[in-house]
Amino acid sequence: MLKLADIAEALGSHLHGDGDITISGAAEPADAGPEDLALAMAPAYADRLGEGDARAAILWEGADWRALGLEAALFVTRPRLALAGLTRMLDPGPVIGTGVHPTAxxxxxxxxxxxxxxxxxxxxxxxxxxxxxxxxxxxxxxxxxxxxxxxxxxxxxxxxxxxxxxxxxxxxxxxxxxxxxxxxxxxxxxxxxxxxxxxxxxxxxxxxxxxxxxxxxxxxxxxxxxxxxxxxxxxxxxxxxxxxxxxxxxxxxxxxxxxxxxxxxxxxxxxxxxxxxxxxxxxxxxxxxxxxxxxxxxxxxxxxxxxxxxxxxxxxxxxxxGYPAVKMEQHVDMYKALRRLPRILADLRGGKKPVSPASKSD
CATH class of the missing domain: 2.160.10.10 (Hexapeptide repeat proteins)
Incomplete structure (x- = not known):
């Protein structure tokens, strides 16, 4: 179990509200329980906070945490970097006994x-x-x-x-x-x-x-x-x-x-x-x-x-x-041209002649 204030300090985030809330895990907003830190780091995710029971969440800068029904919130400027730090704190790693196992x-x-x-x-x-x-x-x-x-x-x-x-x-x-x-x-x-x-x-x-x-x-x-x-x-x-x-x-x-x-x-x-x-x-x-x-x-x-x-x-x-690899912008142009080919071929079969923009202005 971790106190929210300790998590905030470790992540270098801004804490608002009750820092004594204890956290045992992280969860998406709709799945969060009272001991989970809800991950609502963008407005699209915050809409589902009401479906869960989170008391605290990681939010985006400027969010109104009280209006979202929370008792506390952490505000971060780079959400995925904060997620890296949070998951590191909550992951105990695989269970490997101390010393050398007798079967090794x-x-x-x-x-x-x-x-x-x-x-x-x-x-x-x-x-x-x-x-x-x-x-x-x-x-x-x-x-x-x-x-x-x-x-x-x-x-x-x-x-x-x-x-x-x-x-x-x-x-x-x-x-x-x-x-x-x-x-x-x-x-x-x-x-x-x-x-x-x-x-x-x-x-x-x-x-x-x-x-x-x-x-x-x-x-x-x-x-x-x-x-x-x-x-x-x-x-x-x-x-x-x-x-x-x-x-x-x-x-x-x-x-x-x-x-x-x-x-x-x-x-x-x-x-x-x-x-x-x-x-x-x-x-x-x-x-x-x-x-x-x-x-x-x-x-x-x-x-x-x-x-x-x-x-x-x-x-x-x-x-x-692409294949073969080319500059991304060049590949986008090639892909657009490839998608146009069926229409161009259909026009040619119908007897239409392609006209360049320069020809139209002559």
Whole structure:
């Protein structure tokens, strides 16, 4: 239970009304009980406060909290940032018992920092180093020669392969796999793929081919404050490591291929796929299902909307949309033109001739 006054201080918000109200959770306005802090951060949400029993709410600047039937209110200038702080205060995190569970298997050469908690059936390999305060959930496996920083949280079922280095405050959701082998294979003779790439489409002579693995020796290096979503995969590098820099957040079902380098404070939504040896700058944001081809460079501060397919180098600061990726404003013009095509074709079939604005004025 938290006092409303303490929440207000932690969020840096303005408190009006009774600061002694105790809060145990957060809820949407219509679902809020007397111990919930209702999230009515815009007028459209406040209309439903009367359907719930909230005594206090987070409101937008200028709202009349008394007229809304509340006993107290918090006023914030950036609602989603306030939501981040509030949910952090109310989230106890997963329950992982203190110490090492008796069913966990810990290699004698592993080094565990002070206060490390390891759940049931976890397996910790040789020469692993885990920083103080880390929490390792049930059925997590960590390969040999892995280093994980302080205050990490590995949810149940995370898999970390050998030769992975991870910074402080790392979070991995269930099913995340880090350090697996990359898709790196070669044929004894020139493959159809190589021929098609050189000729822009012609495979040349079609013949039977087999694939020989190029082993992944490079491992993965991850900075501080990185988060990896459920069932996301980060492949090990071939010779040099795959790298994810400090502050980057990666959603569920994202695939980062071998030798990729991702900069600081990037954000990647679900189903993003980044092909091998591509370098991505700082603060890039990729929407869901963005695809990036191999061996290109994406500059700092690039934003790509959902479904965008990036096929070539991108300069810093560009906002992209579409397949193939183009500037957002250009894609909007292309989409409008595409929607007009059926009408234009119908006019042409009917014998009408398109007339440009310049022709009308002549």
């Amino acid at each position: 298997v810990i290699d004698p050469a592993a080094q565990l920092g002070e206060g490390v908690a390891i759940g049931p059936f976890a397996v910790i390999g040789s020469a692993v180093r885990i920083g103080s305060g880390a929490r390792i959930g049930a059925h997590v496996s960590i390969g040999a020669n892995v280093s994980i920083g302080a205050d990490a949280l590995l949810h149940p079922g995370v898999r970390i392969g050998r030769n992975v280095t991870i910074g402080d405050r790392f979070i991995a959701q269930s099913g995340a796999a880090i350090g697996g082998d990359g898709l790196s294979f070669v044929t004894p003779e020139k493959s159809g793929v190589e021929a098609a790439r050189e000729s822009m489409g012609d495979q040349g002579e079609i013949r039977a081919q087999s694939w020989t693995r190029i082993h992944s020796l490079g491992g993965v290096v991850i900075g501080d404050d990185v988060e990896i979503g459920a069932n996301a995969c980060v492949d090990a590098g071939t010779i040099r490591p795959t790298r994810i820099d400090t502050g980057t957040k990666i959603d569920n079902l994202v695939h980062i291929a071998h030798n990729v380098e991702i900069g600081r404070h990037c954000l990647m939504a679900a189903l993003v796929g980044v092909a091998g040896s591509t370098k991505i700058g700082d603060r890039c944001v990729f929407g869901g299902q963005v695809g990036v081809v191999d061996n290109i460079f994406v500059g700092d501060d690039v934003i790509a909307s959902g479904g965008t397919k990036i096929l070539s180098n991108v300069p810093a600061g560009r906002v992209l949309m």
